Amino acid sequence: MTxxxxxLPAHDKASIRVDLQLVANQIKQDxxxxxxxxxxxxxxxxxxxxxxxxxxxxELSMARVSSAVREGLAVIQGDLEADLKHYPADAFDxxxxxxxxxxxxxxxxxxxxxxxxxxxxxxxxxxxxxWKVRLxxxxxxxxxxxxxxxxxxxxxxxxxxxxIKDFLSLVNELGVTIEAGFALNSSGQKRSYNAxxxxxxxxxxxxxxxxxx
Amino acid sequence: MSDADIIADETLAPRLTxxxxxxxxxxxxxxxVTIAYQTYGTLNDEKSNTxxxxxxxxxxxxxxxxxxxxxREGWWHHLVGPxxxxxxxxxxxxxxxxxxxxxGSTGPKETNPKSGKPYGLDFPVFTIRDMVQAQARLLExxxxxxxxxxxxxxxxxxxxxxxAHRFPERITAAVPIAGSYRHSAxxxxxxxxxxxxxxxxxxxxxxKFLEENTVPKRGLAVARMAAHVTYLSEPALHRKFxxxxxxxxxxxxxxxxxxxxxxxxxxxxxTFVDRFDANxxxxxxxxxxxxxxxxxxxxxxxxxxxxxNVRFCLISFTSDWLFPTAESREIVHxxxxxxxxxxxxxxxxxxxxxxxxxxxxxxxxxLRGFLDGAARAIGLGEGARGESA
Numbered sequence: 001m002t003x004x005x006x007x008l009p010a011h012d013k014a015s016i017r018v019d020l021q022l023v024a025n026q027i028k029q030d031x032x033x034x035x036x037x038x039x040x041x042x043x044x045x046x047x048x049x050x051x052x053x054x055x056x057x058x059e060l061s062m063a064r065v066s067s068a069v070r071e072g073l074a075v076i077q078g079d080l081e082a083d084l085k086h087y088p089a090d091a092f093d094x095x096x097x098x099x100x101x102x103x104x105x106x107x108x109x110x111x112x113x114x115x116x117x118x119x120x121x122x123x124x125x126x127x128x129x130x131w132k133v134r135l136x137x138x139x140x141x142x143x144x145x146x147x148x149x150x151x152x153x154x155x156x157x158x159x160x161x162x163x164i165k166d167f168l169s170l171v172n173e174l175g176v177t178i179e180a181g182f183a184l185n186s187s188g189q190k191r192s193y194n195a196x197x198x199x200x201x202x203x204x205x206x207x208x209x210x211x212x213x
Numbered sequence: 214m215s216d217a218d219i220i221a222d223e224t225l226a227p228r229l230t231x232x233x234x235x236x237x238x239x240x241x242x243x244x245x246v247t248i249a250y251q252t253y254g255t256l257n258d259e260k261s262n263t264x265x266x267x268x269x270x271x272x273x274x275x276x277x278x279x280x281x282x283x284x285r286e287g288w289w290h291h292l293v294g295p296x297x298x299x300x301x302x303x304x305x306x307x308x309x310x311x312x313x314x315x316x317g318s319t320g321p322k323e324t325n326p327k328s329g330k331p332y333g334l335d336f337p338v339f340t341i342r343d344m345v346q347a348q349a350r351l352l353e354x355x356x357x358x359x360x361x362x363x364x365x366x367x368x369x370x371x372x373x374x375x376x377a378h379r380f381p382e383r384i385t386a387a388v389p390i391a392g393s394y395r396h397s398a399x400x401x402x403x404x405x406x407x408x409x410x411x412x413x414x415x416x417x418x419x420x421k422f423l424e425e426n427t428v429p430k431r432g433l434a435v436a437r438m439a440a441h442v443t444y445l446s447e448p449a450l451h452r453k454f455x456x457x458x459x460x461x462x463x464x465x466x467x468x469x470x471x472x473x474x475x476x477x478x479x480x481x482x483x484t485f486v487d488r489f490d491a492n493x494x495x496x497x498x499x500x501x502x503x504x505x506x507x508x509x510x511x512x513x514x515x516x517x518x519x520x521x522n523v524r525f526c527l528i529s530f531t532s533d534w535l536f537p538t539a540e541s542r543e544i545v546h547x548x549x550x551x552x553x554x555x556x557x558x559x560x561x562x563x564x565x566x567x568x569x570x571x572x573x574x575x576x577x578x579x580l581r582g583f584l585d586g587a588a589r590a591i592g593l594g595e596g597a598r599g600e601s602a
Contacts, residue, residue: 062559069556069579072586076545076557091552
C-alpha cells in the first residue's frame with residue numbers, strides 16, 4: 001500500500017534548497033518559529049517534520065498561502081509591515097526573514113519588530129557590496145543587474161538595498177548581538193569565510209545573520 | 214408527554230433530550246430541550262475523531278446523503294463523505310439541528326408542554342452561545358469529551374468561534390468559514406427586512422399561524438428572496454441570468470416575472486416555505502444579530518481567545534459581501550495577538566457568500582490540508598486512515 005501523501009513528511013531532507021537548509025541549521029529543535037515571507041512554506045514544513053518546530057508563517061501572495069495551508073501549515077496572508085505589530089512580544093524563539101529586508105519600506109523598524117517578537121532573528125539579504133555590483137556601476141554607469149539582483153531599477157521590489165557593511169553598522173546602531181554570520185554565493189551556498197570579514201563584503205553575493213536581542 | 218408526541222416526524226431522528234434544563238443567555242430556563250442530529254462515519258475507540266459540523270441560518274443536520282424533506286443532496290455533500298475532504302472513513306461527523314431550528318430540535322414550532330400548543334412567540338429568545346451550549350451538552354451525553362474539529366460556514370462559523378471561545382479545552386481545531394465574530398449593522402439590517410416581511414404577512418397571525426392552520430408563505434418567501442440576494446454576487450447573478458427574459462421574447466409591460474432572475478428568486482422563496490418555519494426564521498436571525506464576541510469580552514476580540522491552544526483555519530471568499538474577508542482578517546489579527554496557531558486563506562471566487570456551499574477546489578484543498586495537518590499533530594492520521602485503505 002502506498003501511504004497517503006499526508007502521512008509523509010512534506011519535504012524530504014534532500015529536496016530542501018541549500019539557502020533554506022542553512023537557515024534551518026540555525027534553528028534549535030522544538031523551538032517556536034515565525035517565518036516572515038514564508039512563500040509556499042517549504043522551510044516551515046521542513047522544520048516541522050525534522051525539527052518538531054511549532055511554526056507560523058506570514059506571506060503576501062495568496063497563491064503561496066494557499067499552497068502552504070494545503071500542506072497543513074499555520075500560514076496566513078498578510079503584509080509584514082502591517083501585520084507584525086499584531087503579534088505579542090516574545091512569542092517566538094526565532095523570527096526568520098529571508099531575502100525580504102531590502103524590499104521593505106522601513107528596514108530598521110522591521111528589524112526592531114522582528115526582535116520584539118523573537119529572541120532571535122535570522123535575516124538574509126543580497127549584498128550590494130559584491131565586486132560585480134561595484135564593477136558594473138563603475139564600468140557601465142548604470143544600475144547593476146546581477147544573477148542575484150536581476151531586475152531593472154524601475155521594476156525591482158528592492159527599494160532598500162544595502163551592503164554587508166551597511167547592515168553591520170545598522171545592527172551596531174540597534175545594539176543587537178550577532179550570534180552567527182555566513183557569507184553565501186549566488187545560490188545560497190556557504191563560503192569558507194565569515195560574513196563579518198572584509199572579504200565577505202567584496203566576494204559574497206548574499207549574507208545570512210543570526211541576531212540576538 | 215413523550216418525545217414522539219412533541220415531534221411526530223420520525224424521519225427527523227435521531228434526537229436526544231438534554232438531561233438538565235438549558236439555562237439560556239437571557240437567564241430563561243428551557244426544558245425539555247431536544248436536539249435532532251445526524252452522524253456520518255464511525256466514532257473511533259479513543260473517541261478522538263469527531264468533527265462537529267454547524268449549519269447556517271437555513272441549513273440543518275443533513276449535511277450529506279439525501280434530505281428527507283427536499284429529496285435533494287445534503288448542503289455540504291461536496292465536502293462530507295467517504296474519501297471527501299471531511300472524510301467519513303476517517304472522521305466521525307456529527308451535525309445537529311440548532312436549538313430553535315425547525316428540523317426536529319426544540320424550537321418555536323414544537324409543542325410547549327405548559328400550554329399543549331406550539332410555542333410560537335412564547336419560545337424564549339436564544340443566542341449563538343445557547344446553540345453551542347446545547348451542542349456541548351448533547352456531545353457530553355453521547356460520551357464525546359473532546360471534539361477534533363468544529364466547523365461551519367456563515368452562522369456555522371459563528372458557532373465554531375463560540376466553541377473556540379467557550380470550550381477551548383474541548384476542541385482541537387476550529388474552522389470558521391465565511392463568517393464573522395459579530396454580525397455587522399448591514400447584516401442586522403437585512404435580517405430585519407426578512408423579519409418585517411414575515412410579520413407583515415396577515416397569515417403570520419402574531420406568531421400563532423400553526424394554531425390557526427395558516428402559513429405566512431408570502432412573508433417568508435419575501436424574506437428568503439431578500440436574503441438570497443445577499444448570498445450571491447453581481448458577477449454570479451450576471452453570469453447566471455444577466456437581463457435575460459423568462460419564457461418570453463419581448464417585454465410584456467407588466468409585473469409578472471419578466472426577467473429570469475425574478476423567476477429564480479420567486480422559486481427560491483416559494484420552495485423555502487415548504488421546509489422552513491417562519492417563527493424559527495425570526496428567532497435564528499435574532500440569534501445571529503446578537504452575536505458579538507468582541508463586545509462580550511470587554512470590547513476586545515483578543516480577550517476572546519486568550520492564550521488559546523486551538524488550531525484555527527479561517528477561510529473567506531473574495532466576492533462575499535455579506536461576511537467580507539476584512540472580518541475574517543480581524544479574527545486572524547486577534548488570534549495573532551495570542552500567538553495562536555492559525556491558517557488563513559482568502560479564496561478567489563465570484564460566487565459570493567454561497568461559495569462556502571459550492572464545489573470550490575481551492576477552498577476544499579485548503580480545508581483538506583488543514584485537517585490533515587491537525588489530525589497528524591494529534592496522531593489521528595494513520596490509524597483511521599489505515600483501516601479505510
